[in-house]
Amino acid sequence: xxxxxxxxxxxxxxxxSRNVYFQPPETIKMDYPCIVYSKNSYFTKFAxxxxxxxxxxxxxxxxxxxxxxxxxxxxxxxxxxxFDRHFTKNNLNHNVYSxxx
Numbered sequence: 098x099x100x101x102x103x104x105x106x107x108x109x110x111x112x113x114s115r116n117v118y119f120q121p122p123e124t125i126k127m128d129y130p131c132i133v134y135s136k137n138s139y140f141t142k143f144a145x146x147x148x149x150x151x152x153x154x155x156x157x158x159x160x161x162x163x164x165x166x167x168x169x170x171x172x173x174x175x176x177x178x179x180f181d182r183h184f185t186k187n188n189l190n191h192n193v194y195s196x197x198x
Contacts, residue, residue, distance in 0.1 A: 099198055101119065101136075101153075104196075105119065107175070108172075111132075111171050111175070112130065112131070114128075114130075116132070117131065117133075117134070118134075119134055120136075129162055129189065130159065130162070131159075131161075132159055132160070132168075133157075133160060134155050134196075136153060137156045139152065139154060140152045140197055152177075152197045153197070153198060154195060154196070155196045155198060156181075156196075157172065157178075157194045159192045160190070161189065161192075162188065162189060162190070163190070164190050169194075172192075172196075173194065178195070178196045178197075179195050180192070180194055181193040181194055181195055
C-alpha cells in the first residue's frame with residue numbers, strides 16, 4: 098500500500114495533531130491523545146512458489162484520557178483496519194488495532 102512515512106502522515110491527519118509515535122522509546126514523554134504504532138508482520142501471497150505480494154501489518158494503539166473519544170472510530174474507518182482489544186492503564190484508555198498498510 099504505502100510507506101511508513103505515508104502511514105505517519107495518514108495517522109497525523111486522522112488525529113489532527115503530530116502526537117503520533119512510531120516505536121517510541123520508554124524515555125519519551127507522550128502528549129495525549131496520541132497514536133502509537135509499530136510494525137507487526139507481513140501479509141504475504143505466493144504464486145508459482147515465489148513471493149507475489151506483501152503488505153505490512155502494524156499494531157496501532159490509540160491512547161486517550163477520554164473513554165468516549167471518536168478517534169478510535171475514525172481509525173477504524175481506514176481500509177484494512179480491525180479492532181483487537183481495549184484496556185485501561187494509568188487512567189488512560191488504550192484501543193488496539195491491526196492495520197495493513
